[in-house]
Amino acid sequence: MAITKAHPAPQTPSAHRIVVDVGRQTLRVMDGASVTTEFPVSTSRFGLGCEEGSFRTPTGRFVVRAKIGQGAPAWTVFRARESTGELAVPGGEEDLVLTRILTLDGLDPGNANTLERFVYIHGTNQEQLIGTPASHGCIRLRNADMITLHDMVPAGTPVEILPPPPVSPGTSI
Numbered sequence: 001m002a003i004t005k006a007h008p009a010p011q012t013p014s015a016h017r018i019v020v021d022v023g024r025q026t027l028r029v030m031d032g033a034s035v036t037t038e039f040p041v042s043t044s045r046f047g048l049g050c051e052e053g054s055f056r057t058p059t060g061r062f063v064v065r066a067k068i069g070q071g072a073p074a075w076t077v078f079r080a081r082e083s084t085g086e087l088a089v090p091g092g093e094e095d096l097v098l099t100r101i102l103t104l105d106g107l108d109p110g111n112a113n114t115l116e117r118f119v120y121i122h123g124t125n126q127e128q129l130i131g132t133p134a135s136h137g138c139i140r141l142r143n144a145d146m147i148t149l150h151d152m153v154p155a156g157t158p159v160e161i162l163p164p165p166p167v168s169p170g171t172s173i
Contacts, residue, residue, distance in 0.1 A: 016153050018064070018121075020139055022048065022057065023164030025131050027121070027139065029152055039149065040131045042124065042140040047133075048163055050111045055136040058119060060108040062159040065115060067150060069100035074123070074143045088125040095136045099123030099143040100150035104159060121159075122146060 019028045022043050029036040049056035068081050077086040078097045088096050102121040106114035121139040123146035130142055
């Protein structure tokens, strides 16, 4: 059974859209104005940006270009978008790509390099860090949440990654 085949974006738009709120470290699946599901996430520990090699999370508008990992066991390790056949264990220092992958293609001039930067939505071996900025640029989810999200949205789903709101002078954080 092939589990690493990418599913290219369909021609018809998705009824859902994904909104990642970097300030709240959440990912919401939206159906119109209604929140269908919300998951805690981990965005980049290096901040926000679109520069090659920066390990930052890009912001703006994207589309899920491909879905990878259908049928793979939870905790499956992926390298170069291919299953290694290994299952990860929780923890460790390495920022592993696990379980499922949603590749992101940037739609704005500033984030058009996102696909080439290999910035994904994926499962992680560092589930204890979910809810805090800790990734190397990707959007990490708990593995069970990643399976749920992967099953919910098709390729072609719009994605928006929102930066935190600016802090007004005199506002305490």
